[in-house]
Amino acid sequence: MGRFLTFLFAGLCCCPAMAQQSLSDSLQRRLETPLADTLRVQILDQLSRSLMYSKPLTAMQYAQQGLKLAGRTGDQRGEARILNRIGTIFRLTANYDRSLEAHLQSVEVATANEDSDALARTYNNLGNLYSEQKNSPKAIEYYRQTAHLASQLGNLSLQRIARSNIGSEYAILNRLDSALIYTQIAYQDALRLKAPDRQIELMILANIHKRMNRHPQALLYYRQSIPMSVAVKNDRTLSQTYLEMAEVFRAVQQTDSAVRYAQKSLKLAQSAAMPTTVQKAGVLLSELYEGADPRRSLGYLKLASTTKDSLVNEEKVKSFQNIEFSEKMRLDDAVRLEENYRTRITLYLLAAGLGALLLIAAILYRNNRQKQKANRLLQTQRDEIAAQRQKAEQALTELKATQAQLIQKEKLASLGELTAGIAHEIQNPLNFVNNFSEVSTELVDELGEELAKGDLDEARSLAHDLRQNLQRINQNGQRASNIVRGMLEHARASTGERQPTNLNTLAEEYLRLAYHGLRAKDKDVNVTMKTEFDTSLVPVNMVGQDMGRVLLNLFNNAFYAVRLRQKQGEAGYVPTVWVRTRSTPNGVHISVCDNGTGMPESVKAKVFQPFFTTKPTGEGTGLGLSLSYDIVTKGHGGTLEVTSVEGATCEGVGTEFVIRLPI
Structure with missing residues (x-):
C-alpha cells in the first residue's frame, strides 16, 4: 500500500484487541479438530494474518508450520499464499531483504502453478x-x-485496492492529476462494490484537492466521508x-471553524488512542x-510535546521488538542449519556403520x-559403547551451550545493573534541561513584550538571562551525552586492548552506578559508602x-550482603x-569491603x-565471581582474594575482597 494517507487504511484495519483475540482463539480451536491438509x-x-500486526513472532511460527505442511503435502496453492504471508511479516518487522526473498519465492511458486490470484x-x-522503501516507480x-491480473480474474475488490495504491504513489511523486484520476476510478469501484469503507477514497480525493489548493472541493469530499466513518464507528478515520478540515479552514483563514474541527479531532484521537x-x-x-x-x-503545546515523547518511546519499543524478532529468526535459521548438518552426519555415520x-x-x-554367537555379543557391546558415547557427547554439548547462555545472562545482568544507574544519573541533567527550557520560553515571551514596549534596557537584561x-x-x-557515551562504552564488546586507566576514577564511577542501580530497584534502601582513594596512584594498563x-x-x-543483614x-x-585503593612497590591494591552478613568457611x-551461588533461584547465576576471578588473574595477571567471617564487622575481620594488580 502506498505511503500517501496510509493512516486511513491502517485505521480501518486496526481491529479491537478483544475481537482479534476472539478470531485467533476460534482459528486455534479449529486446528485442534481433524482437518484435511489443504484446509489446515x-x-x-488465516491465523498468521490475524496475529501479524500484534504478535509477529507468533504469526511467523504459524506461517512456518503452514509452509512445512504445504511442502510436505505438495499443496502449491497454499505454499504460494504462506510465502506471501511470510514476506508481509518480514516487511512489518523491517526485515526488507528477507521480505523480498519470500515474496519472490511466492511469485515463483504461483507462476509455476498458474495461480493468478x-x-x-x-x-x-x-x-x-517498494513503497515503504520510497521507490514509488517500482511500487x-x-x-x-x-490491477491487470485482478481485471482478468474479475476481482473488483483487488482492482480497487491496486488503483488506490497507484493513486497514492502518484501523489507522493506530486503527479496530482494522475493521482486524482486513479483515485476517482477506485472510488467508482468502491461504489459498485457498495464498500462500507469507501470513505478511504473520499479522504484521498479530498487530500489531493487540498494539495492542489482546491479548498472547496476538498471540504466537499471531507464532508461526504464523515457519515460513512460515523456509520462504521471508525473514530480513527473520523x-x-x-x-484535515481544520487545516483547510486555517488555510482559508476561517479560524473559528479551524478551532472547532481541530478540537473535535483532538477529542476523538484521545478516545481512540491515536497519539x-x-x-x-x-x-x-x-x-x-x-x-x-x-x-x-x-x-x-505542552500536550503535543508530551504526546510526541510518548511516540518516541513507542518507536523505541517497536524498534526493540523488530530487533528481537530478527534475532529470533536468525537463531531459528542457525538451529535449522545445525539440525540439517547433524542429520546428514548421522545418515553418513549410520550408512558407514551399517556397511x-x-x-x-x-x-x-x-x-x-x-x-x-561370540561376534554377535561383541557387536552388541560395541553398539552399547557407541550409544553411551553419543549420550556423553550430547550431554557435553548441552552443558557447553548452557554454560554459554549463563555467561551471557551474567553479562546482561551486569548491563542491567549499569543501566539502572545510568537512568538515575541522566535524570538530573534532563530535569535541568526541562526546567531551563520552560524558564527560557517565559523569558522569550517577556522579551517580546518588552521589545513591543520599546524598553531596550529590560530587553537586553532578559536576553542576557536567556543566553x-x-x-x-x-x-x-x-553532561547527559557524556553519561550515555560512557554507557555505550560499557555495553560495547571488549576489544581486549589495554590502556592506562585511573583506578580511582574507575572505582568511583562504578560505585556510584551500582548504588543508583540499587536505589532504582528499592528507593527505601540507604547505604553508607566510604571511599579512601590513594591520590598518588599511577595509571595502570588494563582493559577498563x-x-x-x-x-x-x-x-x-556488597550491597546485597548489607541489605540482607538490614532486613x-x-x-x-x-x-x-x-x-x-593503595599503591605498593609491586603494584596497586583495590579493596571492597562491607559489614553485611559475612560468609562461613564452607x-x-x-x-x-x-x-x-547462595542467592535464591532466579537471582543469581553463580558466574559473577568466577568471571571476575578469571578477568583479574588470567586477563591481568593479578590476584583476587576474599576474607570473611560470618556476623563480623568490616572494620574487624568482615567480608573483604582484595584485587592486587601488577604495574
Whole structure:
C-alpha cells in the first residue's frame, strides 16, 4: 500500500484487541479438530494474518508450520499464499531483504502453478514493500500488474485496492492529476462494490484537492466521508478527517471553524488512542490560539510535546521488538542449519556403520560360522559403547551451550545493573534541561513584550538571562551525552586492548552506578559508602571495560550482603560499604569491603567456583565471581582474594575482597 494517507487504511484495519483475540482463539480451536491438509494450511495462513500486526513472532511460527505442511503435502496453492504471508511479516518487522526473498519465492511458486490470484496478491505486497522503501516507480509497476491480473480474474475488490495504491504513489511523486484520476476510478469501484469503507477514497480525493489548493472541493469530499466513518464507528478515520478540515479552514483563514474541527479531532484521537493525531491536533490548536489566548496555546503545546515523547518511546519499543524478532529468526535459521548438518552426519555415520557391520558379518559368516554367537555379543557391546558415547557427547554439548547462555545472562545482568544507574544519573541533567527550557520560553515571551514596549534596557537584561539559560541547557545536555557515551562504552564488546586507566576514577564511577542501580530497584534502601582513594596512584594498563565489570560485580555483592543483614532488623545497624585503593612497590591494591552478613568457611571455599551461588533461584547465576576471578588473574595477571567471617564487622575481620594488580 502506498505511503500517501496510509493512516486511513491502517485505521480501518486496526481491529479491537478483544475481537482479534476472539478470531485467533476460534482459528486455534479449529486446528485442534481433524482437518484435511489443504484446509489446515489455509487456517494456519488465516491465523498468521490475524496475529501479524500484534504478535509477529507468533504469526511467523504459524506461517512456518503452514509452509512445512504445504511442502510436505505438495499443496502449491497454499505454499504460494504462506510465502506471501511470510514476506508481509518480514516487511512489518523491517526485515526488507528477507521480505523480498519470500515474496519472490511466492511469485515463483504461483507462476509455476498458474495461480493468478496468489500472484496478484503477491504483486500487491511487493508494491507495498517498494513503497515503504520510497521507490514509488517500482511500487507503481507492481500495483499495475496487480490491477491487470485482478481485471482478468474479475476481482473488483483487488482492482480497487491496486488503483488506490497507484493513486497514492502518484501523489507522493506530486503527479496530482494522475493521482486524482486513479483515485476517482477506485472510488467508482468502491461504489459498485457498495464498500462500507469507501470513505478511504473520499479522504484521498479530498487530500489531493487540498494539495492542489482546491479548498472547496476538498471540504466537499471531507464532508461526504464523515457519515460513512460515523456509520462504521471508525473514530480513527473520523478524527483524521476533522484534522484535515481544520487545516483547510486555517488555510482559508476561517479560524473559528479551524478551532472547532481541530478540537473535535483532538477529542476523538484521545478516545481512540491515536497519539500521532493528538500531537498534530495539539500543535495546530497551539498555533491557532497563539495570538488570541497564549495560555491555552501553551497548554496545547505542552500536550503535543508530551504526546510526541510518548511516540518516541513507542518507536523505541517497536524498534526493540523488530530487533528481537530478527534475532529470533536468525537463531531459528542457525538451529535449522545445525539440525540439517547433524542429520546428514548421522545418515553418513549410520550408512558407514551399517556397511561395516555387513562386511564384518559376511566375513565372519564365510570364515567361521562357529564364532557367530561370540561376534554377535561383541557387536552388541560395541553398539552399547557407541550409544553411551553419543549420550556423553550430547550431554557435553548441552552443558557447553548452557554454560554459554549463563555467561551471557551474567553479562546482561551486569548491563542491567549499569543501566539502572545510568537512568538515575541522566535524570538530573534532563530535569535541568526541562526546567531551563520552560524558564527560557517565559523569558522569550517577556522579551517580546518588552521589545513591543520599546524598553531596550529590560530587553537586553532578559536576553542576557536567556543566553545564560541556553548555556546551562547546553552544559546539561553535554553532561547527559557524556553519561550515555560512557554507557555505550560499557555495553560495547571488549576489544581486549589495554590502556592506562585511573583506578580511582574507575572505582568511583562504578560505585556510584551500582548504588543508583540499587536505589532504582528499592528507593527505601540507604547505604553508607566510604571511599579512601590513594591520590598518588599511577595509571595502570588494563582493559577498563573488563575491570569495570569486576568492580560492578563486587559492589553489587556488597550491597546485597548489607541489605540482607538490614532486613534482619538488627538494632543500630548501619549498612556500610568501604572502597579503598593503595599503591605498593609491586603494584596497586583495590579493596571492597562491607559489614553485611559475612560468609562461613564452607561458602568462602567455593565462592570462586563457576555456578556456585547462595542467592535464591532466579537471582543469581553463580558466574559473577568466577568471571571476575578469571578477568583479574588470567586477563591481568593479578590476584583476587576474599576474607570473611560470618556476623563480623568490616572494620574487624568482615567480608573483604582484595584485587592486587601488577604495574
